[in-house]
Amino acid sequence: MNISKLFSVRTMADVWDSDLVYSFKKSRVTVIAAIVTLMIIAASLTAPWIAPHDPFDVATLSLMDSELPPFWVDGGDPRFLLGTDNQGRDVFSVILYGSRISLAVGFISVVLAMAFGICFGLLSGYFGGVIDAVFMRIADIMLSFPTILVALLVSGIVRGVLPREMHENAALVVLVFAIAVTTWVQYARTVRGSTMVERNREYVMAARLVGRNPFAIIFRHIFPNVLGPVLVIATINLAMAILIEATLSFLGVGMPPTNPSLGTLIRVGNEFLFSGVWWVVIFPSLTLVMLVLAVNLLGDWLRDALNPKLR
Amino acid sequence: MFAFILRRLLQSVMVMLAVALISFFMFRFVGDPVNSMLPENASTEDRLKLRVQLGLDDPVATQFWNFVSGTVQGEFGISYRNKRPVNDLIAERLPATIELVFVAALFALAVGVPTGVYSALHRRGIASNLLQVLSLIGISVPTFVTGILLILVFSVWLNWLPSFGRGDVVKIGWWTTGFMTISGIKSLILPAAMLGLFQVTLIMRLVRSEMLEILRSDFIRFARARGLTDRAVHFGHAFRNTLMPVITIVGLQLGSMFAFAIITETVFQWPGMGLLFIQAVNFADIPVMSAYLILVAFVFVLINMIVDLLYFVVDPRLSANGERT
Amino acid sequence: MMNNRNADTAPLLEVRDLSIAFDTRRGLLRAVDGMSFKLVPGEILGVVGESGAGKSLTGAAIIGLLEPPGHVSGGEIHFEGTRIDNFSREQMRQMRGKKIGAIFQDPLTSLNPLLTIERQLVETIQTHLNLDSGEARQRAIELLTEVGIPAPEKRIDHYPHQFSGGMRQRVVIALAICAQPKLIIADEPTTALDVSIQAQIIALLKKMCREHGTAVMLITHDMGVIAETCDRVAVMYSGRLAEIGPVHQVVKEPRHPYTRGLMGSIPAIGTGSERLTQIKGAMPRLKDIPPGCAFHPRCSEVMERCSSIKPIPVEINDSEVACLLYEKGT
Numbered sequence: 001m002n003i004s005k006l007f008s009v010r011t012m013a014d015v016w017d018s019d020l021v022y023s024f025k026k027s028r029v030t031v032i033a034a035i036v037t038l039m040i041i042a043a044s045l046t047a048p049w050i051a052p053h054d055p056f057d058v059a060t061l062s063l064m065d066s067e068l069p070p071f072w073v074d075g076g077d078p079r080f081l082l083g084t085d086n087q088g089r090d091v092f093s094v095i096l097y098g099s100r101i102s103l104a105v106g107f108i109s110v111v112l113a114m115a116f117g118i119c120f121g122l123l124s125g126y127f128g129g130v131i132d133a134v135f136m137r138i139a140d141i142m143l144s145f146p147t148i149l150v151a152l153l154v155s156g157i158v159r160g161v162l163p164r165e166m167h168e169n170a171a172l173v174v175l176v177f178a179i180a181v182t183t184w185v186q187y188a189r190t191v192r193g194s195t196m197v198e199r200n201r202e203y204v205m206a207a208r209l210v211g212r213n214p215f216a217i218i219f220r221h222i223f224p225n226v227l228g229p230v231l232v233i234a235t236i237n238l239a240m241a242i243l244i245e246a247t248l249s250f251l252g253v254g255m256p257p258t259n260p261s262l263g264t265l266i267r268v269g270n271e272f273l274f275s276g277v278w279w280v281v282i283f284p285s286l287t288l289v290m291l292v293l294a295v296n297l298l299g300d301w302l303r304d305a306l307n308p309k310l311r
Numbered sequence: 312m313f314a315f316i317l318r319r320l321l322q323s324v325m326v327m328l329a330v331a332l333i334s335f336f337m338f339r340f341v342g343d344p345v346n347s348m349l350p351e352n353a354s355t356e357d358r359l360k361l362r363v364q365l366g367l368d369d370p371v372a373t374q375f376w377n378f379v380s381g382t383v384q385g386e387f388g389i390s391y392r393n394k395r396p397v398n399d400l401i402a403e404r405l406p407a408t409i410e411l412v413f414v415a416a417l418f419a420l421a422v423g424v425p426t427g428v429y430s431a432l433h434r435r436g437i438a439s440n441l442l443q444v445l446s447l448i449g450i451s452v453p454t455f456v457t458g459i460l461l462i463l464v465f466s467v468w469l470n471w472l473p474s475f476g477r478g479d480v481v482k483i484g485w486w487t488t489g490f491m492t493i494s495g496i497k498s499l500i501l502p503a504a505m506l507g508l509f510q511v512t513l514i515m516r517l518v519r520s521e522m523l524e525i526l527r528s529d530f531i532r533f534a535r536a537r538g539l540t541d542r543a544v545h546f547g548h549a550f551r552n553t554l555m556p557v558i559t560i561v562g563l564q565l566g567s568m569f570a571f572a573i574i575t576e577t578v579f580q581w582p583g584m585g586l587l588f589i590q591a592v593n594f595a596d597i598p599v600m601s602a603y604l605i606l607v608a609f610v611f612v613l614i615n616m617i618v619d620l621l622y623f624v625v626d627p628r629l630s631a632n633g634e635r636t
Numbered sequence: 637m638m639n640n641r642n643a644d645t646a647p648l649l650e651v652r653d654l655s656i657a658f659d660t661r662r663g664l665l666r667a668v669d670g671m672s673f674k675l676v677p678g679e680i681l682g683v684v685g686e687s688g689a690g691k692s693l694t695g696a697a698i699i700g701l702l703e704p705p706g707h708v709s710g711g712e713i714h715f716e717g718t719r720i721d722n723f724s725r726e727q728m729r730q731m732r733g734k735k736i737g738a739i740f741q742d743p744l745t746s747l748n749p750l751l752t753i754e755r756q757l758v759e760t761i762q763t764h765l766n767l768d769s770g771e772a773r774q775r776a777i778e779l780l781t782e783v784g785i786p787a788p789e790k791r792i793d794h795y796p797h798q799f800s801g802g803m804r805q806r807v808v809i810a811l812a813i814c815a816q817p818k819l820i821i822a823d824e825p826t827t828a829l830d831v832s833i834q835a836q837i838i839a840l841l842k843k844m845c846r847e848h849g850t851a852v853m854l855i856t857h858d859m860g861v862i863a864e865t866c867d868r869v870a871v872m873y874s875g876r877l878a879e880i881g882p883v884h885q886v887v888k889e890p891r892h893p894y895t896r897g898l899m900g901s902i903p904a905i906g907t908g909s910e911r912l913t914q915i916k917g918a919m920p921r922l923k924d925i926p927p928g929c930a931f932h933p934r935c936s937e938v939m940e941r942c943s944s945i946k947p948i949p950v951e952i953n954d955s956e957v958a959c960l961l962y963e964k965g966t
Contacts, residue, residue: 141326146567148574149607156592156600157337243453250455251577251589263453270459270578274467285456293451300447529745535701536740537760537811538733547759548748555750627795628749 033297040291044099052079053090056097056258067272070279083279086272091279094265095287101261102288105172106242109179110234113241116180117187118230122218124188125195132192139185147182151244154178155253171255175248179241186233194226235299239292246288262288319619323612328379330608334601335378387602392594397602400587406486407477408583411575412568414503419510420561426511427518428553431526432545442515449512454571458505458578465501473498475580502579506571510564517560522553555625562618566611648716648851649675649698649819655710656693656702656875658922665922667706668693668875672949677818680845680852682862682883684898685872686919691855694872695821697721698853699736700728716818734764737817741824743804747796753780753807754792757814764815779810783840802833806840813844820845823855838865859898863887871895874919874930881955891957893935929960937961 043050066088071078082091124135142150155178162170198204199222207217248254249263257268262284269281381387387397430439466474478494480487489495525531526549534544573585580586584603591599656668668690675681683691696702698713700723713721720731732738740746748756757776758769767775773792780788783806796804805825812820822841826834842865845852854866862869863883870880871892879892890896897915917934920926926933932942942960949956950963 141329145607145611146570149570152573152588152592153600153604159592239451246453247455247574250453251574253589253592266456266459273459273463278463281459285459289448289452289456292453293448296447296451529740529742530748532701533738533740533746533808533811534748535729536699536732536738537763538729538731538815539759539763540729543759543763548751552748552750626750627752628797 030297030301033294033301036290037294037298040099040287040294041103043096044103047093047096047100050096052081053093067277070283082283085269085280086277091283094260095262095284098260098262098265098284099287099291101172101255101259102242102245102263102291105175105179105245105255105261106238109176109183109241109245110238112176112180113182113184113237114187114230114234117184118191118223118226120184121188121191122195122223122226125192126199126214126218126222128196135188135192139189142182142185143189147240147244148247150182151178151248152251152253154181155248159253171259175245175254178248179244182244183237183241186237187230190229190233191226194229195222198222198225232299232303235295235302239295239299242288242292242295262291315623316620319616323616326612327605327608330605331379331382332375334604335375337597337601337604382605387605388598390591390596390599392590392596392599397598400599401584401602401606402485403487404582404584404587406488407581408569408572408576408585410489411499411502411506411572411581411583412565414499415506415510415575416561416565416568418503418507419514419564422507423511423514424518424557427515428522428550430515431519431522434523446512446515449508450516454505454509454574455578457508458501458575461501461505462578472501474501477582502575502581505578506568506575509571510568513564514557514561518553518557521556522549525549525552555622558621558625559618562614562621566607566614569607569610645676646717647674647714648677648679649853650714651694651698651711652714653711654694654697654708654713654721656690656697656706657709659705659707662923664709666709666875666925667922668697670711671872671875671877672711673870673877673880675819675851675853678845678849678851679868680842680854680866682866682869683853683855683872684857684859684862684869685878686857688919688922689872690875691872692823693875695738695823695853695855698819699732699738699821701738733760733812733817734815735817736819736821737812737815738821738823739805739808739812739825742828743801743808744796744828746808747804749796752793752795753799757792757807757811760811761814775814776810779814780807782844783807783810785810801829802836805829805833805837809837809840809844813848813850816848817850819851819853821853821855824857825854826858826861827856834861841865859887871898874925875922876930877949877956877958878931879955879957879959880949881953881957885953885955891952891955891962892931892959893937893961894931897936929958 066084066086068080068084069076070083070091071081073083076083080090080092082095084090085094120135124132155174158170158174158177195218204217204221207221208214245254245261246263246266249261250267252267255261255264257264260268265284266281266288269277269284272278272280387401389395390397390400393400426442430442433439462474465472473494476498477489478496478498479492480489480495481491489499526545531544531548534548539547570585572581572583573588575581576583576585577589584606587599588603590596591603651674652672654668654671655666658665658667671690671694673681683694685691693702693706696706697708698715700720702708708721711721712719715731715735720728723731747753754773754776757779758772761767761772761775762769765772765775777788777792780792785791785803785806791799796807799807809825825841826837829837838861841852841854844850854862856862866883868881869883869886871878871886871894873894879886879890879895881891886895887899890899894915915934920930920933926943928941928943928945929935929947932938935942939960945960947958947960947963949958952962
């Protein structure tokens with residue numbers, strides 16, 4: 001799929017009228033999904049301003065407010081919309097901050113993985129030979145391992161290397177790195193495939209005959225043409241990255257409780273499940289599910305819209 | 312055909328060696344084994360003794376050789392955290408995980424395949440669309456949330472099923488099984504359901520998309536043009552051809568289920584390899600981590616080979632000698 | 637040479653004013669517009685035209701295998717006197733294979749790669765005829781012999797990939813005729829084959845049809861095949877019928893300007909070295925079909941009326957031609 005086709009329109013009217021936007025407007029589900037995603041993104045980005053409480057400011061916490069149910073349940077307090085946890089933290093505010101972390105880790109790791117994967121894929125697909133053979137081996141091995149395992153391993157190794165005091169502060173970086181390492185292979189593979197196809201096209205051969213620098217050829221000519229499938233993978237991977245981060249945090253090797261992501265919140269809240277304090281675990285779970293679902297729907301729509309075969 | 316097997320064997324050995332290398336480097340260079348194993352106040356003498364015992368002063372090549380030969384014989388070293396041989400730990404925990412994965416896989420297949428086929432054949436029905444939506448939600452809900460929900464409903468509210476542990480187990484040789492006791496089986500239900508549910512949606516979507524793809528192909532069109540009944544077209548041709556790619560992916564999924572068991576075992580406190588691994592990661596218990604790594608790699612490689620061989624058996628294009636006239 | 641549209645021979649297939657449309661977001665697109673023609677038993681009708689002219693769609697509609705969102709939007713199809721375009725799915729299924737058969741372009745993808753030839757043949761035979769598996773296998777072997785597969789008792793247990801392209805298409809032909817249909821729709825049966833094999837397959841098709849009395853609707857863009865094989869030929873352009881008539885007339889003395897352009901663009905060995913004609917422009921896309929005659933923008937004999945009046949086929953002797961040049965009075 002040639003993504004430059006998407007951009008070769010002359011006016012906004014053309015964009016509005018294009019197939020992509022048409023199928024977007026037509027699918028109500030997708031529009032809703034997009035709105036939800038945007039809402040969550042907006043909420044989390046502006047968390048410091050719109051959160052009713054600052055869950056990290058210990059001074060504002062009071063044990064008197066702890067374990068309050070959501071405001072519509074008996075015993076709830078309208079100050080704390082979704083209730084509080086065992087230390088008096090407002091669940092709603094904590095979810096806002098938590099979504100921020102979850103989204104941040106998701107996005108950054110996807111961008112990182114994409115960058116690395118595209119570079120690798122372009123080089124491997126264009127130059128072929130030994131580079132390509134070695135790369136394919138590595139990719140095969142990496143792809144055959146489940147993502148969770150790789151992420152856990154990377155995490156474990158880094159923890160083993162870093163002194164214990166640094167674990168908490170470096171958690172975000174470690175997470176992003178681990179997830180990126182796990183997911184870059186998919187991009188690389190797809191880009192490699194597309195590059196190999198493009199490499200044999202006439203315009204590339206013409207450029208090579210004229211004597212253009214291979215890197216110029218790769219980045220100016222081949223790169224725009226292989227972007228299409230990459231974007232589709234990116235949306236799927238975003239959902240996956242968010243899920244991996246949540247899982248790692250849930251397992252205890254992700255974000256610490258002092259700077260929790262949605263996964264950490266769920267883990268912490270899980271411990272109160274049996275004592276009847278259900279809101280600390282249910283609301284972060286709901287938020288997480290909504291976020292991932294919305295991203296998945298967007299990815300599905302993008303895939304269908306860009307797939308010429310399904311028209 | 313033999314050339315093929317040989318090549319795959321060679322590949323597998325290479326993969327295992329690569330994994331062993333990574334494992335070894337983890338083992339040797341991440342953290343300090345001596346420090347991790349001895350208490351803070353151990354004497355220098357004790358440390359030196361341990362160094363020699365662990366062979367930490369030998370050249371790296373020798374160490375690697377010892378590592379590999381030890382591993383091949385099933386010697387995985389001593390756990391930092393438990394101070395016990397890793398082998399014993401594995402023997403204790405492995406049956407739990409295997410039984411869990413087995414039941415979960417059966418469940419996933421039994422539910423996923425029929426629903427996938429139905430969903431492909433009745434593309435526009437309400438049930439089919441509902442299944443589509445459910446499956447989309449299915450892959451968006453993280454597995455641990457599913458597990459928590461299951462516990463909430465079946466343990467906390469209804470109090471039907473236990474939410475942690477294996478129940479009573481019966482020991483046969485070095486294997487411990489939970490199949491032979493009621494409490495064992497009851498304990499298995501929720502974790503297997505959680506582990507299997509994620510795979511169900513995957514399998515369902517896979518079967519559906521494969522079958523839809525095949526239903527669009529030329530030979531199906533020709534089959535219809537010959538007047539074959541819907542039943543013959545859908546099952547004699549379409550479903551049969553769907554099986555092959557599905558088998559491959561399901562086989563590969565088996566391997567990843569082993570890894571996903573980590574999450575299930577954490578949620579349900581199931582005493583299997585996964586829980587062991589998580590505890591090891593938290594503690595930076597390298598010997599256990601590296602043993603787990605090698606074990607999982609081995610399972611993967613084994614399953615991959617079996618799936619490849621299966622392909623050979625099932626696809627006539629690969630096995631029959633292609634004499635073309 | 638089979639005699640064609642004789643008034644005394646009842647037509648086997650009668651297509652009246654058939655239209656096939658696609659629902660797209662830009663509205664209804666007509667891919668086939670007002671096709672009408674007849675076929676008598678045992679006749680071989682060639683349907684020729686450029687890619688996208690609507691030939692395959694017409695064939696698909698006749699056998700009831702039109703894929704959504706394409707659908708019949710007008711007209712009727714009659715087979716052996718009965719109207720079939722409004723048949724239920726099951727009624728249509730019973731017709732297929734037994735009354736109307738089809739063979740498609742690519743023999744490699746027409747056969748299920750995972751099943752033996754025997755399995756695919758026997759299955760088809762048993763669907764239509766009441767034979768047990770032993771008898772069905774026997775019949776299958778006989779069919780294979782008929783289509784020219786050597787050592788059929790052995791090869792019947794082989795898989796499709798073990799046959800070469802030409803052999804596969806023979807198997808496909810065997811599969812299509814095993815229940816003795818009265819009509820076969822052959823959609824580009826030789827396009828995917830080597831040139832040297834094409835002639836063999838066409839000859840086989842012709843032989844089978846003469847021997848079994850099967851009529852054939854041979855869809856192709858290869859005029860050479862048409863000239864060799866067909867009794868009559870229909871020329872389609874932009875989903876409409878341009879000209880239809882006995883093959884020697886259409887080939888030697890084409891009436892429609894489009895047909896003339898087609899014939900002129902075929903190199904013929906033995907004639908003098910004249911330039912090949914080339915029709916300027918290209919067949920319009922479905923959404924850009926001009927008003928009036930679809931061909932008029934490219935026509936060398938265009939008249940003013942052609943851009944507003946859509947020509948209807950006019951009978952001239954045994955042929956029909958849809959061109960305003962031949963309207964009465966011109």
